[in-house]
C-alpha cells in the first residue's frame with residue numbers, strides 16, 4: 001500500500017472506505033461479564049447474537065505507528081445491561097487512545113488499576129481522550145448502532161485477562177429513570193495482591 005494514505009469515514013458511511021480486518025464479536029465472547037447471568041444464558045441459548053464489529057486498518061505493531069479503525073456496537077440488552085465491548089487495559093499500560101463518535105448514543109466506562117473510575121457520555125461529534133493507564137469499555141445506551149473512530153499506538157497491545165477475571169467496577173444499566181451507572185456487585189479485587 002502506498003504511503004501516506006487516506007480513506008473515508010463519515011457519519012453517513014461509518015464503514016471505512018478501505019480496511020484490512022473485520023472482526024465480529026458475539027455474545028459468547030463476553031461470558032461472565034454481564035451481571036444477569038440467567039438472562040445471559042437464556043439469550044445465548046437462543047443464539048449467539050452479534051454484539052459489535054471492528055474494522056481495522058492494519059499497520060506494523062511497532063513503536064511510532066498508530067492503529068486506527070471503526071467500531072460499530074449494535075443496540076441491545078442482556079437483562080438491564082446494555083450491549084458493550086469486552087473492554088481492556090492496554091498491555092503497554094502507559095498508552096492512550098482517542099475516540100471520535102460518528103453515530104449513536106452511549107458511554108465509555110473507564111478505570112485505572114488503582115481504582116479511579118470514570119464514565120463519559122458518547123454522542124456524535126464528541127472526541128474522547130482515554131489517558132494512559134485507563135481500561136476502557138464502550139456501551140451502547142441507544143436503540144441504534146453506536147459507531148466511533150479510534151486510534152492508539154500500534155505497539156500498545158490488549159490486556160483482556162484482567163477485565164475477564166475482575167470485570168469493571170462500574171456497570172451501565174437501564175434503570176427506572178433511564179440510563180444509570182451502578183457499582184458492579186460482582187467486581188473482584190485482584191487475587192494476586194496482598
Ligand code: M6P
Pocket residue numbers: 025054070071085086087088097150158
Ligand atoms: C475500540 C478500540 C479497539 C477495540 C474495540 C473493541 O474500537 O479500543 O482497539 O478492539 O474497541 O473493543 P475490545 O477490543 O475491548 O473488544
Ligand code: ZN
Pocket residue numbers: 088089090097136152
Ligand atoms: Zn484500547
